[in-house]
Amino acid sequence: MTVTIEDRSAFTLENFRRIAAGGEDVLIGEQAVAAMAAARATFEQLLESDRTAFIYGTTTRGGDGALQRLTPEEQREMARETEEGRHPGWGFGERYLEPRVVRGIIFARLANYVEGHAKSRPVVAQRIASMLEEPLPEVPLDGQVGAGEVLPLSHVMFGILGSDLREGEPMAVINGSPCAAALAADAALHARNRLDLVTDVLALSIEAFNMPLDAYGADLDSLYGDRRDVAAVRGIRDRLTGVPNQGRRLSPAPASYRIVPRVLAECHRAVDSIEATAETALQSVTDNPVYLLPTPERPLGAAISTGGYHNSEAIPALNALSAAWANVCILVDRQTTKLHDSSLSELPDKLMVPGSAGYGTAVLGFTTTSFAEEARHAAQRTLLPISEGGGYAGQNDVPTPVFLAYDHERRAAECVHGALAILAVSASQALWVTDRQPPPALEPLVELIRRLCPPVKGARGDGDGEGLLAISRHFAAVSLAGAMPAAESDLVTL
Amino acid sequence: MTVVVADRHSLSVDSLQRVAFEYESVELAEVARERITSAHEAFERFASEQPASEETDWRERERRARQLPAGPLAFSGELLPEELSRACVLATLATVVEGHTGAHVEQAEALIALLASPLPQLPSQGPIEQRPEWGQSAGLANAAAVASAMASFASVLSERRFAVAERVFALSVEAFDAPLEAYDLGLAELWGDPHESDALESLSRLLEGGTPATRRRPYQAPVSYRILPRVLGAGRRAVAELREVADGALATAAAEPLFLPPTELSPQGRMLWTGGSHQGLTAPALDAVTATWVDLAAIAYRHIVKLHMGAVSRLPHLLMAPADGSSPAFSTAALAQIAEGFYEELRRLAQPTLLSGGAVTAYPDEDIASPTQLAFRIERRAAKLFDGMLAILAVSSSQALFVTEREAPPALAGLLETVRERCPPVSSRRPLAAECELVAAAFSEAISAGAAWLSR
Numbered sequence: 015m016t017v018t019i020e021d022r023s024a025f026t027l028e029n030f031r032r033i034a035a036g037g038e039d040v041l042i043g044e045q046a047v048a049a050m051a052a053a054r055a056t057f058e059q060l061l062e063s064d065r066t067a068f069i070y071g072t073t074t075r076g077g078d079g080a081l082q083r084l085t086p087e088e089q090r091e092m093a094r095e096t097e098e099g100r101h102p103g104w105g106f107g108e109r110y111l112e113p114r115v116v117r118g119i120i121f122a123r124l125a126n127y128v129e130g131h132a133k134s135r136p137v138v139a140q141r142i143a144s145m146l147e148e149p150l151p152e153v154p155l156d157g158q159v160g161a162g163e164v165l166p167l168s169h170v171m172f173g174i175l176g177s178d179l180r181e182g183e184p185m186a187v188i189n190g191s192p193c194a195a196a197l198a199a200d201a202a203l204h205a206r207n208r209l210d211l212v213t214d215v216l217a218l219s220i221e222a223f224n225m226p227l228d229a230y231g232a233d234l235d236s237l238y239g240d241r242r243d244v245a246a247v248r249g250i251r252d253r254l255t256g257v258p259n260q261g262r263r264l265s266p267a268p269a270s271y272r273i274v275p276r277v278l279a280e281c282h283r284a285v286d287s288i289e290a291t292a293e294t295a296l297q298s299v300t301d302n303p304v305y306l307l308p309t310p311e312r313p314l315g316a317a318i319s320t321g322g323y324h325n326s327e328a329i330p331a332l333n334a335l336s337a338a339w340a341n342v343c344i345l346v347d348r349q350t351t352k353l354h355d356s357s358l359s360e361l362p363d364k365l366m367v368p369g370s371a372g373y374g375t376a377v378l379g380f381t382t383t384s385f386a387e388e389a390r391h392a393a394q395r396t397l398l399p400i401s402e403g404g405g406y407a408g409q410n411d412v413p414t415p416v417f418l419a420y421d422h423e424r425r426a427a428e429c430v431h432g433a434l435a436i437l438a439v440s441a442s443q444a445l446w447v448t449d450r451q452p453p454p455a456l457e458p459l460v461e462l463i464r465r466l467c468p469p470v471k472g473a474r475g476d477g478d479g480e481g482l483l484a485i486s487r488h489f490a491a492v493s494l495a496g497a498m499p500a501a502e503s504d505l506v507t508l
Numbered sequence: 509m510t511v512v513v514a515d516r517h518s519l520s521v522d523s524l525q526r527v528a529f530e531y532e533s534v535e536l537a538e539v540a541r542e543r544i545t546s547a548h549e550a551f552e553r554f555a556s557e558q559p560a561s562e563e564t565d566w567r568e569r570e571r572r573a574r575q576l577p578a579g580p581l582a583f584s585g586e587l588l589p590e591e592l593s594r595a596c597v598l599a600t601l602a603t604v605v606e607g608h609t610g611a612h613v614e615q616a617e618a619l620i621a622l623l624a625s626p627l628p629q630l631p632s633q634g635p636i637e638q639r640p641e642w643g644q645s646a647g648l649a650n651a652a653a654v655a656s657a658m659a660s661f662a663s664v665l666s667e668r669r670f671a672v673a674e675r676v677f678a679l680s681v682e683a684f685d686a687p688l689e690a691y692d693l694g695l696a697e698l699w700g701d702p703h704e705s706d707a708l709e710s711l712s713r714l715l716e717g718g719t720p721a722t723r724r725r726p727y728q729a730p731v732s733y734r735i736l737p738r739v740l741g742a743g744r745r746a747v748a749e750l751r752e753v754a755d756g757a758l759a760t761a762a763a764e765p766l767f768l769p770p771t772e773l774s775p776q777g778r779m780l781w782t783g784g785s786h787q788g789l790t791a792p793a794l795d796a797v798t799a800t801w802v803d804l805a806a807i808a809y810r811h812i813v814k815l816h817m818g819a820v821s822r823l824p825h826l827l828m829a830p831a832d833g834s835s836p837a838f839s840t841a842a843l844a845q846i847a848e849g850f851y852e853e854l855r856r857l858a859q860p861t862l863l864s865g866g867a868v869t870a871y872p873d874e875d876i877a878s879p880t881q882l883a884f885r886i887e888r889r890a891a892k893l894f895d896g897m898l899a900i901l902a903v904s905s906s907q908a909l910f911v912t913e914r915e916a917p918p919a920l921a922g923l924l925e926t927v928r929e930r931c932p933p934v935s936s937r938r939p940l941a942a943e944c945e946l947v948a949a950a951f952s953e954a955i956s957a958g959a960a961w962l963s964r
Contacts, residue, residue: 068727068728070727070728074727080727161731228778228781229780229781231780233778233780234782237760237761237762237766237784239517240752240759241756242789243760243788266781266873267873268873268874268875268876269783269786269868269873269874269876270875270876272781272782272873273783273786273788273876274783276783276784276786276787276788277786277863279788279789280789280792283749283753283789283792284792294699294700294701298698298699298701299698299699300699302734304695304698306692316689316692318689318690318692318694319689319690319734320689320690320692320695321731321734321736321737322698322699322738323735324731324734324735324738325738326735326738326741326803327704327741327745330742330746330796333799333860334796337860337862340860340862344862344864344865345876348876352875357872358872387865393860393862395795395799395858395859395860397799397802398802398803398806398807400806400810400851408730408814408817408819408820409728409730409731409820410730411730411731411732411810411813411814412731412735412806412807
């Protein structure tokens with residue numbers, strides 16, 4: 015399948031999913047080709063109208079070269095020099111972006127082009143689109159915190175910079191913020207599915223703890239003043255549909271169970287935010303200089319220097335997501351402990367078959383603490399650095415740390431998968447040891463958990479760690495794919 | 509003026525601003541009085557008719573909640589403004605006004621009557637909801653209400669602080685003589701973000717009438733100037749989201765326990781333990797505003813340094829007045845050292861306030877705590893430091909305009925006057941830090957009082 019792009023409205027999260035994760039290609043439509051050709055023509059007229067006017071990277075060089083105007087001949091020469099002057103990127107390290115993210119960056123890059131704001135010929139956009147049909151460049155995850163996104167884009171666009179670019183075109187290839195758009199979109203692709211998974215496992219834990227249902231009842235919908243609180247409590251309630259209302263515990267329930275919907279409300283807010291941020295970023299034109307299309311007041315348009323290359327929304331949105339995942343891990347840690355403490359849970363001690371030896375699933379609580387603590391670290395906020403790195407006469411004084419924020423969010427999410435695996439196994443054990451059934455909506459989840467990590471009848475076996483890892487990996491896969499596997503063959507295997 | 513409270517939806521950041529900051533009184537609407545009275549009667553019937561097993565459960569828990577084993581648990585620390593005490597009292601009404609505490613209408617009236625007299629300032633450390641003077645019912649000693657109040661209180665101040673910040677940054681743009689194209693309104697459509705659009709519009713309005721575009725610096729300004737609309741846009745989003753969260757929290761009936769008055773399905777009414785006392789959205793929203801102050805402080809710090817670097821700014825090096833010769837003592841350049849201290853402390857404050865990691869007390873049901881009060885305290889500290897950073901940037905900008913004999917744009921003339929009244933342009937040795945502190949205090953005061961110039 016191919017996604018046809020006519021204008022910026024095609025840069026949706028759904029199309030990002032199709033192209034980045036689904037492997038579909040891009041076709042630049044006729045409308046877009048015409049828009050780019052027209053914009054290029056008027057840009058060339060603008061350039062010829064006054065070659066002494068400041069157009070960053072066109073009538074001047076980049077960086078500290080912005081201070082000096084080039085002669086017309088130097089301007090033409092600079093565009094031709096691009097092939098010699100190009101660099102395959104400076105960031106390095108042992109870790110690389112997933113290929114789907116690189117595909118996402120290539121897709122996001124095209125938003126600047128398709129309506130003519132990149133002041134480039136259609137052929138440049140078509141070459142960029144064709145990168146999706148070829149082996150992808152490797153893009154290091156590390157060493158990419160600089161002003162704008164020149165560092166990572168030099169990796170991604172090295173091949174394009176080697177082609178016969180003309181005046182005004184090179185800067186449009188490596189400036190702007192398509193990386194932030196793609197990183198936010200990649201996080202968004204996973205976030206809603208992961209939230210569904212978190213809700214599944216917490217609902218299972220609630221049932222395993224035999225919680226009274228008041229804290230998740232329909233009465234609360236009208237008492238909450240925030241839509242995220244309502245969405246969260248409904249999510250839990252939906253999963254608990256069909257469970258018995260009688261015979262549930264009466265003694266005071268721990269706060270970690272009662273506050274589940276209110277903690278999930280934070281997740282809803284963070285997920286809403288990353289989705290909105292990604293959608294906006296994908297459709298944004300962020301070049302510097304950016305070409306403003308002709309208007310009656312500006313008949314030749316204008317090429318202006320802006321800070322569009324700095325996406326300020328993606329970083330806080332990723333930060334908020336990391337913090338939300340960390341709070342989930344902390345909640346999971348508390349619940350795992352409580353499930354195994356018979357003095358609080360009113361369940362068999364350590365969830366063991368009475369009279370059996372060992373510690374049952376209780377020792378898993380240690381591991382949840384590890385995930386919770388690591389998630390806390392991952393949730394530390396990514397702030398704007400104030401380095402003068404790449405100083406260029408004081409120009410580049412605020413780098414963008416979006417790669418860092420993305421990396422942290424990714425790690426926090428991995429902790430969620432691990433912590434959820436432990437809570438899911440513990441909840442499964444609690445139901446099994448008390449001979450209770452899971453809520454109907456969660457039967458497939460429990461079936462999966464028990465296949466990978468069967469209930470414990472005596473001391474734990476040697477394969478527990480492998481089973482937990484398999485569940486954790488499965489949760490990671492579900493976060494991307496968004497569905498539980500229909501068949502055994504779909505299970506993520508060790 | 510009087511704020512009339514009919515139901516939970518009468519409570520909002522706007523109404524809280526009137527009651528807490530403008531000291532307006534509160535009155536219960538007749539419909540609210542009737543509803544509270546009816547719910548109280550139902551509650552009394554409910555309490556007397558419960559079977560022993562259930563009664564034991566909720567009565568025991570309510571009994572414990574009513575007991576304050578060590579009196580107020582607030583410890584010490586900064587005394588918070590009386591406005592926050594008023595905000596807490598008002599926020600408590602969300603649960604009372606529709607009968608969810610089972611309180612008698614006289615208790616509700618007594619609560620409202622607290623607003624007629626000066627209220628004690630609350631200490632910032634410890635769970636401040638545990639105040640016996642707010643009433644003996646668990647529903648009245650309510651952590652969720654305190655969280656709502658804090659979010660709302662911070663929302664009011666954050667919007668005002670943001671207005672100061674935008675003005676100071678606009679003054680810096682003008683002082684640096686930055687090209688205006690980075691603030692072109694045409695960018696709004698290209699970026700597609702409503703908050704960035706608002707930031708562009710605000711900057712354009714504030715810069716109107718300044719040095720014309722054709723006479724400004726002929727090439728692009730440093731990154732810290734060009735990305736300003738996008739960073740301000742992100743800040744506007746954080747501040748707007750805090751208001752949205754605060755509005756939602758104020759309109760939430762959240763108490764432990766929560767009484768549901770009788771309905772057709774539950775003719776006796778019901779008593780719920782829901783976890784409602786935990787406002788999950790308030791701490792992250794406060795954290796986001798704290799991070800906004802830190803990121804904006806990073807930009808301000810870069811501006812302060814860049815304004816004084818002649819090779820970058822094309823302004824007189826160190827912003828020294830010509831008559832001062834070459835002595836840096838008569839420059840504002842050294843103020844950046846203070847800014848550095850503010851900035852490093854701010855970075856450390858910007859970390860998220862997550863859920864507590866272990867059991868809160870030995871009570872078996874208290875195994876996790878809400879971090880809202882901590883988030884609130886941290887935001888206040890960050891805001892204070894940020895005011896100091898803005899003062900230094902404003903003084904530096906004032907100096908840049910002075911040494912180049914330029915005026916502020918009309919919309920910023922009042923701000924410049926405020927700055928120069930406390931810290932005139934520097935052409936001799938003076939206690940600059942103390943004068944900057946006066947400017948910071950003037951900003952803080954304008955924010956607390958809602959000075960008229962912030963809304964112009």
